[in-house]
């Protein structure tokens with residue numbers, strides 16, 4: 001069992017695989033190839049950037 005510290009994981013659903021972000025819950029498109037889902041996950045990471053606790057609520061104070 002591999003347990004990595006990745007910010008996203010690979011989810012298998014039937015014949016398809018998805019990359020899912022553990023930070024924001026984002027799910028990639030359905031891919032047939034593990035490698036493609038991997039790419040999607042890596043790409044999302046760049047866009048997800050902070051993910052953690054960035055609360056984009058513009059509250060006027």
Ligand SMILES: [Zn+2]
Nearest residue numbers: 021024026048
């Ligand atoms: Zn994300």
